[in-house]
Amino acid sequence: MNTASKALSIALLAGFFFAGPGKAESTQFGDLKVETPWARASIGTARPAAAYMTIRNGGSATDQLVGVESPVSGMAEIHKVKTKDGVVSMSPAGPLPIGPGETVALAPGGLHVMLMKLRQPLEKGARFPLTLTFERAGKVTVDVPIHGVGAIAPEK
Amino acid sequence: MTKLRILLWVVAALAGMGFLGLYAWKTSFQDDARQSALAAIRPDYTLTAHTGETVTERNYLGKWQLVFFGFTHCPDICPTTLAEVATVMDGLGEAARNVQPLFISIDPERDRPAAMAEYVAAFHPALIGLTGEPEAVAEAAQSFYAYYEMQPQSDAPDGYTMSHSSALYLLDPNGRFVHLFSYGTPAAEIVEDLKEKL
Numbered sequence: 274m275n276t277a278s279k280a281l282s283i284a285l286l287a288g289f290f291f292a293g294p295g296k297a298e299s300t301q302f303g304d305l306k307v308e309t310p311w312a313r314a315s316i317g318t319a320r321p322a323a324a325y326m327t328i329r330n331g332g333s334a335t336d337q338l339v340g341v342e343s344p345v346s347g348m349a350e351i352h353k354v355k356t357k358d359g360v361v362s363m364s365p366a367g368p369l370p371i372g373p374g375e376t377v378a379l380a381p382g383g384l385h386v387m388l389m390k391l392r393q394p395l396e397k398g399a400r401f402p403l404t405l406t407f408e409r410a411g412k413v414t415v416d417v418p419i420h421g422v423g424a425i426a427p428e429k
Numbered sequence: 430m431t432k433l434r435i436l437l438w439v440v441a442a443l444a445g446m447g448f449l450g451l452y453a454w455k456t457s458f459q460d461d462a463r464q465s466a467l468a469a470i471r472p473d474y475t476l477t478a479h480t481g482e483t484v485t486e487r488n489y490l491g492k493w494q495l496v497f498f499g500f501t502h503c504p505d506i507c508p509t510t511l512a513e514v515a516t517v518m519d520g521l522g523e524a525a526r527n528v529q530p531l532f533i534s535i536d537p538e539r540d541r542p543a544a545m546a547e548y549v550a551a552f553h554p555a556l557i558g559l560t561g562e563p564e565a566v567a568e569a570a571q572s573f574y575a576y577y578e579m580q581p582q583s584d585a586p587d588g589y590t591m592s593h594s595s596a597l598y599l600l601d602p603n604g605r606f607v608h609l610f611s612y613g614t615p616a617a618e619i620v621e622d623l624k625e626k627l
Contacts, residue, residue: 313508316501316551319544321586323504348584354505356612360576361506362592365584381509382613388504389586422551423512 298427302413304332305371310403310417311427318391322346324403324417325379325386325427330371338369338377340406343417347390349403354382363387368408381425395419466574470598470606472496474569476533479545479558486604492529493623494600498575500536500591501548506612507532508552510597515553516616517623524627525555527602533569534560535577535593573598573606601626 299308305328312324330336341349353366366384371377379385386403388395395401397419404414420428472486495514499507511532518525532549534540537560540548545558560566570577577593595612597619607626610619 313504314551316548319586320502321504323508350584352505356595359594359596359609359611360592361595361612362580363503363505363590364580364582381505385505389584422508423515423553425509425512 298416298418300413300415303410304334305330305336305407305410305413307405307413307415309427310415311424312386312388312395312401312417312419313424314397314419314422315388315391315395316422318394320391322388322391322395323381323385324388325381326415326417327376327378327380328371328405329376330373333373334409335370335372336410337408338371338405339408341386341403342406343388343401343403345391345393345395345401346388347392349386349388351379351384352387353384356382397421467606467609470574471572472569472600472604472606473572474533474559474561474565476559476561476565476569477542479542479549479560481542484559489529489531489600490604491602492527493602493627494598494604495528495530495619496533496573496598496600497531498533498535498570498573498577498593500534500593501540501544502536502586503591506595510595510612511549511552511556513614513616513619514556514597517619518553518555520616520620521623521627524624527627528555528623530556532556532558533566533575534558535566535570535575536591537561537563537566539587599623 298310299306308327310324310326312322315322341351343349351366351369352363354361354363369377399419400416402414403417404412406412475483475485478484497510514530518530521528534545540560542560545560549556549558575594577591580590580592581588582590596609598609599607601607
């Protein structure tokens, strides 16, 4: 596949995702919009789980995601995966700035909400509330659908 | 003024060329080092499968093998890759009989065989999880030139997380290394590659 057709297919794919499932699961919250939150089912409660979403800032000032919490998790944090020379490592991301007009995607291989100390297993088909705290906009709670343990993208 | 401007442009151009040259040299050097490391891969291990039996690399001869190093407390890269591997297996249809996916834990202290059994079953029935004593895991990883390291992290479960090589190894039915699929290679691309070979 040449670069042009690759770019085209990426553009088409991106268009598909934005036009597709994004509409149904979005929460507008002041200048911010939280789109397509989803999480992977967990295997029991001993291991951490991950949740993903896209956050858009339609306002004119930078906001920061400073905290995440959920009743299903005793400790939730934004984590970031870094790849260097083919080696991946994961660490807490700290406050996540979202500039005016910017979109930050929490997606596999990059940023995720790491849900540690699970209080209950995340079961496919169920949903759970996740509260995001922004520096300016304050708190918003989104309803997160749980996809299969093998999910790699939000499902329709 | 004009002369100064020309001089500045020349300096900028030279600096740019120097930078590009350095970059090209560094990149090709790294590629060379990487290529020779890849050429030296000779899978060699004695580990415990999630079923409890002791296995070596010889157990899987006769099948193409997709090998991934990771750990079950990994919430992002590992499930994403294993989900891709499951998609590959399903995408191969009948030909999947000739492919053995293997997940080797680089976190053997937490990933005992029972934990591996619970984990791999969630992804695909054909997936085999391998673990062992820390030394056995270290030898296995070394034979693949796979890298891993424990990273202390106070807020992580048990106070640590693991960094590790993220690529998926393809071995031929003679157990020889063929190539790597880097993290994020779409399952369809892997299926296509395997279908050509099978």
